[in-house]
Amino acid sequence: MDGAKRTRLMEAAMEEFAERGVELASYNKIIERSGLSKGTVYYYFDNKDSLLLTVLDEICERFGNAIGNLGLPKTKEEYWETAWEYHSRVIRFFVENPLWGRVLFGLFKDVPWSEGYLEAFHDRTTRFLDDLIARGQEIGAVRGDFPPKTVQHLMHTVAKVLCADILGHYGLSGGEFPDGKQANMEKFMFMIHDLSRRILTPEEDLICCRHF
Amino acid sequence: MDGAKRTRLMEAAMEEFAERGVELASYNKIIERSGLSKGTVYYYFDNKDSLLLTVLDEICERFGNAIGNLGLPKTKEEYWETAWEYHSRVIRFFVENPLWGRVLFGLFKDVPWSEGYLEAFHDRTTRFLDDLIARGQEIGAVRGDFPPKTVQHLMHTVAKVLCADILGHYGLSGGEFPDGKQANMEKFMFMIHDLSRRILTPEEDLICCRHF
DNA sequence: AGAAAATTTGACCGATCGGTCGAACCTGTC
DNA sequence: GACAGGTTCGACCGATCGGTCAAATTTTCT
Numbered sequence: 001m002d003g004a005k006r007t008r009l010m011e012a013a014m015e016e017f018a019e020r021g022v023e024l025a026s027y028n029k030i031i032e033r034s035g036l037s038k039g040t041v042y043y044y045f046d047n048k049d050s051l052l053l054t055v056l057d058e059i060c061e062r063f064g065n066a067i068g069n070l071g072l073p074k075t076k077e078e079y080w081e082t083a084w085e086y087h088s089r090v091i092r093f094f095v096e097n098p099l100w101g102r103v104l105f106g107l108f109k110d111v112p113w114s115e116g117y118l119e120a121f122h123d124r125t126t127r128f129l130d131d132l133i134a135r136g137q138e139i140g141a142v143r144g145d146f147p148p149k150t151v152q153h154l155m156h157t158v159a160k161v162l163c164a165d166i167l168g169h170y171g172l173s174g175g176e177f178p179d180g181k182q183a184n185m186e187k188f189m190f191m192i193h194d195l196s197r198r199i200l201t202p203e204e205d206l207i208c209c210r211h212f
Numbered sequence: 213m214d215g216a217k218r219t220r221l222m223e224a225a226m227e228e229f230a231e232r233g234v235e236l237a238s239y240n241k242i243i244e245r246s247g248l249s250k251g252t253v254y255y256y257f258d259n260k261d262s263l264l265l266t267v268l269d270e271i272c273e274r275f276g277n278a279i280g281n282l283g284l285p286k287t288k289e290e291y292w293e294t295a296w297e298y299h300s301r302v303i304r305f306f307v308e309n310p311l312w313g314r315v316l317f318g319l320f321k322d323v324p325w326s327e328g329y330l331e332a333f334h335d336r337t338t339r340f341l342d343d344l345i346a347r348g349q350e351i352g353a354v355r356g357d358f359p360p361k362t363v364q365h366l367m368h369t370v371a372k373v374l375c376a377d378i379l380g381h382y383g384l385s386g387g388e389f390p391d392g393k394q395a396n397m398e399k400f401m402f403m404i405h406d407l408s409r410r411i412l413t414p415e416e417d418l419i420c421c422r423h424f
Numbered sequence: 425a426g427a428a429a430a431t432t433t434g435a436c437c438g439a440t441c442g443g444t445c446g447a448a449c450c451t452g453t454c
Numbered sequence: 455g456a457c458a459g460g461t462t463c464g465a466c467c468g469a470t471c472g473g474t475c476a477a478a479t480t481t482t483c484t
Contacts, residue, residue, distance in 0.1 A: 150377040165362040198410045
């Protein structure tokens, strides 16, 4: 499928996935939304999962381009610089593409979201973060008492809450900043980065100011 | 409805809610599971939401009893003692009642879970935590730059990841500890408490060991 | 015992679900 | 113009959804 029809279908799919979540999304509704006929859509995509994978594939590629190439850090200081750069790019990507962000939120509803047919997509989007966290643990920038995947899940889930609560708190929905766009986004990036640093820092680097 | 029938229905409902999540749970399936006839169940509960509320009400009451009464802290030091006691009781409750925990997880899938008909339930279960966080912000034990509800959402979501990942990582599911039950649970409690302390501590108390 | 009320039953309803399929329709080739 | 292959269409399928209802059954009251 190509051209305008494909675009219409993709948009309908993304809206449905974003509104109702991936699990509750109805393939029939997507087809109806797109204005295409049932036979046509089924001719190209056997089922909802097949369509979902295509949608994700597209988001995935854009995401990859937005993140670009980042080298792995070699020291503790470098680690947080790299992490900051990574966080910035990720957040900018989702703020600038709110619809895609909402689609992914519909996917994130379950904590362990690497089930079956989504595994490949999961791998592609988190590969760099996997490596970054592993390297962080090697050089002592990231606590070693949690499995790397758990560290990653913590980062994701915290970011998700901040998106839902803070962006919502400013009277915006879906990550759009109506006024002072750049300034607020910077502040938001710092919030995410700060939280993940709090969570990831090894016990021994934090002990100086704790009393238990 | 009373007696054995009620019990059967409640168990069927909890299992369905836990397995498929509250949104995807099917009222018809619950009725089928319970072995009761359709008319009977509809005679007492108009719809799925009505049944859900009753289930939650029961969990809610047990939860309240498990938590009991805790006084609000008056100093920073007291705050973390109270928080520790609260966390311990919450975690013990869910470890000892894994099914109820899974039902609530099915409810927690969306971050802002205080939608409409669940509001009353939400209020009842989080009232103490609301007060605790508010007091914490007053006495400077908890950061003031996030709205109290966001602080609470962060705590919930982090605890959820730890439950899913760590309990799962130890080869257990649903919060059951096969061996060394008490010891592991203590360790788990500490993990949760430590993470929430990292997240909640005000900026100025943490600044001594940060470099950005 | 018998009337009245409460409870139980499963057949039934329309809507929607994911999915199939034969007929019609283009579009290029010989 | 005949043919073939790729494409489009919407009627149709069985399953399941949430929900209704008249009739049968049990319980309660007089």
